Amino acid sequence: MKREIEAQTMKSDITNILPEECISYILSLTSPTDVCRSKLVSPVFRSAADSDTIWGKFLPSDCYDIISNSSSSSSKQLIASMSKTQLYFHLCNNPVIIDNGTMSFSLDKATGKKCYMLGARRLSIAWANTPIYWRWKRLPDSRFSEVAELKQVWWLDVKGTIETKILSPKTTYVAYLVCRFAASRYGFEKKPVDLHVELEESDAGRTFRVFLDPSVNIPQFCHERGDGWMEVKLGEFFNQHGDDGKAICSLWEVDNYTPKKGLIIEGIDIRPKDSR
Numbered sequence: 001m002k003r004e005i006e007a008q009t010m011k012s013d014i015t016n017i018l019p020e021e022c023i024s025y026i027l028s029l030t031s032p033t034d035v036c037r038s039k040l041v042s043p044v045f046r047s048a049a050d051s052d053t054i055w056g057k058f059l060p061s062d063c064y065d066i067i068s069n070s071s072s073s074s075s076k077q078l079i080a081s082m083s084k085t086q087l088y089f090h091l092c093n094n095p096v097i098i099d100n101g102t103m104s105f106s107l108d109k110a111t112g113k114k115c116y117m118l119g120a121r122r123l124s125i126a127w128a129n130t131p132i133y134w135r136w137k138r139l140p141d142s143r144f145s146e147v148a149e150l151k152q153v154w155w156l157d158v159k160g161t162i163e164t165k166i167l168s169p170k171t172t173y174v175a176y177l178v179c180r181f182a183a184s185r186y187g188f189e190k191k192p193v194d195l196h197v198e199l200e201e202s203d204a205g206r207t208f209r210v211f212l213d214p215s216v217n218i219p220q221f222c223h224e225r226g227d228g229w230m231e232v233k234l235g236e237f238f239n240q241h242g243d244d245g246k247a248i249c250s251l252w253e254v255d256n257y258t259p260k261k262g263l264i265i266e267g268i269d270i271r272p273k274d275s276r
Contacts, residue, residue: 024051032058032088033110056084058112060168063091066105069098088112101145108272113168115271117178118160119144123268126157141228142266149182150263156193158251160268164199165242172238172273175249176231178266179222181213185262188213193253197235200245205235212263229266236273 018026027035027049035054039046048054060066070076075096079087088107095104095117102122106115120136125148127133135149150156158177167173175197181188193212198205210221212232222230234249249268253260 021051021053023048024053027051028054028057031110032112050085052084054085055088058088059084059091060107060112060114063087066098067096070096071099071101072097095143097143104143111168111272113171113272114166115269116162116166117143117267117269118162119146119267120148120265121146122160123148123265124157124159124161125265126155127153139264139266144266148265150261150265152259152261154254154256154259156251156253156260156263158265160249161246162249162270163242164239164244164247167239167242167247167270168272169239169241172236173247173270174236174273175234175247176269176271177234177249177251178225178229178231178269179212180228180230180264180266182262182264185213187258187260188263189215191253191255191258191260193251195232195234196248196250197237198248199237200248202244205237208233208235231269234268 023045027038027045030038032055035049039049067076067079070079079090079096082090089109091105091107092109093106095106095115097104099122102119104117104119107113108115121144125134128136128148131151133151133153135151136146137149138145139147160175177195189211191211192209195208195210196205210232211218212222214220222232225231234251237247239247247270249270
């Protein structure tokens with residue numbers, strides 16, 4: 001009786017009916033998260049889940065075109081030697097610097113959707129090239145060659161724009177200012193800044209007002225990223241088909257009576273909502 005039950009169980013086990021290629025195809029219709037979980041089912045699923053058939057479908061269709069725009073020849077050579085499975089996880093953990101070093105590209109590990117960071121040099125920063133107001137410098141823990149450090153301004157105005165057509169469709173994106181403060185700073189504990197994200201062709205977006213460097217009794221809106229930097233949410237938008245022109249991400253504080261100093265900007269991170 002026991003042998004009959006075991007034999008029946010083996011017949012009903014999908015791994016004994018379908019070839020591994022079929023299991024890989026079925027898994028490719030799910031999500032990266034589901035595929036990773038399937039590895040716990042059985043050795044056959046574990047092997048199928050590592051198939052390039054699966055991870056190649058999770059890579060964006062223009063992935064190799066984007067990577068070809070990398071400013072690092074060694075990075076392009078490394079990526080060219082990888083399997084699609086290796087490439088997927090590499091891009092999740094190692095942003096590729098593109099567009100002459102002004103932007104980075106990576107993938108959201110849970111969904112495979114595109115993530116971009118606009119480096120400080122790609123942003124529109126009022127008075128950024130006036131040395132008495134801003135200083136451009138290198139920091140060893142930044143992915144970009146330069147960051148912008150605020151020396152002193154009264155009029156703070158920072159904008160970043162990205163074409164929605166390069167983002168993943170049918171995705172809610174969130175934009176974050178990636179920053180930190182220098183040891184010597186002032187102004188941001190006294191005056192809140194306005195944060196805003198809007199789509200060029202569709203809506204007006206929402207404006208939030210927060211303190212970047214709040215005192216003890218005021219809620220903290222800047223959060224640690226885990227890479228030595230802080231981030232503050234600027235806003236979010238829904239990218240339907242990529243035909244909304246540009247997403248415009250802004251931060252400003254234009255009170256001419258409050259000088260501000262010490263903000264260091266690495267860039268603006270644009271990634272799918274709930275990706276961390």
